[in-house]
Amino acid sequence: MERTLERTFDLGKGCDDQVPQRVAFYIGLLEPVFEEPSPHRLVGRERDEAFDFMLERDTSPVELITRRYASIVIFKPYNTCPQICVYCQRNWEIDDVLEHRALADVEKIKRAIEWIGEHPAIKEVLITGGDPLVLSDDGLDKLLQQIAGIEHIQRIRIGSRTPVTLPMRITDDLAGLLAGFRVPGKREVALVTHVEHPYEVTPDLVEVIEKLKSRGISAYNQMVFTFENSRRFEASLLRKMVKLAGIDPYYTFNMKGKEETQRFRVPMARLLQEQKEEARLLSGLDRTDEAVYNVPRLGKNYLRASQHRDLISILPDGSRLYEFHPWEKKMMLQQIFVIPDVPILPYLERLEERGEDPRSYESIWYYY
Numbered sequence: 001m002e003r004t005l006e007r008t009f010d011l012g013k014g015c016d017d018q019v020p021q022r023v024a025f026y027i028g029l030l031e032p033v034f035e036e037p038s039p040h041r042l043v044g045r046e047r048d049e050a051f052d053f054m055l056e057r058d059t060s061p062v063e064l065i066t067r068r069y070a071s072i073v074i075f076k077p078y079n080t081c082p083q084i085c086v087y088c089q090r091n092w093e094i095d096d097v098l099e100h101r102a103l104a105d106v107e108k109i110k111r112a113i114e115w116i117g118e119h120p121a122i123k124e125v126l127i128t129g130g131d132p133l134v135l136s137d138d139g140l141d142k143l144l145q146q147i148a149g150i151e152h153i154q155r156i157r158i159g160s161r162t163p164v165t166l167p168m169r170i171t172d173d174l175a176g177l178l179a180g181f182r183v184p185g186k187r188e189v190a191l192v193t194h195v196e197h198p199y200e201v202t203p204d205l206v207e208v209i210e211k212l213k214s215r216g217i218s219a220y221n222q223m224v225f226t227f228e229n230s231r232r233f234e235a236s237l238l239r240k241m242v243k244l245a246g247i248d249p250y251y252t253f254n255m256k257g258k259e260e261t262q263r264f265r266v267p268m269a270r271l272l273q274e275q276k277e278e279a280r281l282l283s284g285l286d287r288t289d290e291a292v293y294n295v296p297r298l299g300k301n302y303l304r305a306s307q308h309r310d311l312i313s314i315l316p317d318g319s320r321l322y323e324f325h326p327w328e329k330k331m332m333l334q335q336i337f338v339i340p341d342v343p344i345l346p347y348l349e350r351l352e353e354r355g356e357d358p359r360s361y362e363s364i365w366y367y368y
């Protein structure tokens, strides 16, 4: 722990004189925040039904594939990660940590890749899971060769948190292997990673990203906005630090879904407030990401596009009830999606328990 923090300080020196002070401030806030996982996360329900809150099966034309947008598919050949996140929207199908049988059956992989090949509208494949970079170099090479062999694929995206959880996995060989599938002007290889907090921007992560970017692989970050990183300035510092490490901030996801994540969830108003107020502290190049609500069955809804949702009611506990509109609503019959948000007052009270001053958040009531 000590070593990691020291190294974070060292990185801070290179960023900005204020960063070490900010990091020291965060360390002070760390103490009593960890909670015991509750047993109901583990037992008593059918995992598939309880956890597939994004209704991925409804948008899966063939096993291992999810298609929510015309030109992009998610391909999930490998269902495990070095770390299983409680808020993961895919852990309804993810196996145990580093489970050795997590690679899908060869026939299923073959069928999924054939299906991509039969659909020329698909230009981009996001390989995720699970974390595909846990696969061996050989296994990954075989998989990528098959995808790169499809003429109409212009971008291969690797969804991986390995640069954070297992940075030593990104060897020179692996970086070279991934870069070998780039064809400038024809096919891009991009890493979409998941850095959650400024603490995770370590020298190891910086080194890994440099290794990939120097070989022409672009890198983007998707942050899940949780109670833990929703406190003032944490997300803005994270954007600044990942950008200095060579990663472009790409999406900030507002949380939803299973009951297991309730303690992590944050009112949508806080994300909107954060992006409005704290964005002023950052250069435009640092604040490139979009705040999104990933609507089950429908895909991403940009929270700054207020015309894409309506606030339709306020419930007795103070939760705001939103109606999300599918973008095709005016062209065909589509179901809307109605969901209550996290009530604001208990959120502010929890922040106060952590030593935050709720008055510094008071404009939150004006965001919806």
Ligand code: SF4
Pocket (backbone or CB within 6 Å): 080, 081, 083, 084, 085, 087, 088, 089, 090, 091, 094, 129, 130, 131, 161, 194
């Ligand atoms: S690293 Fe990503 S895919 Fe793996 S459990 Fe976490 S959120 Fe899910």
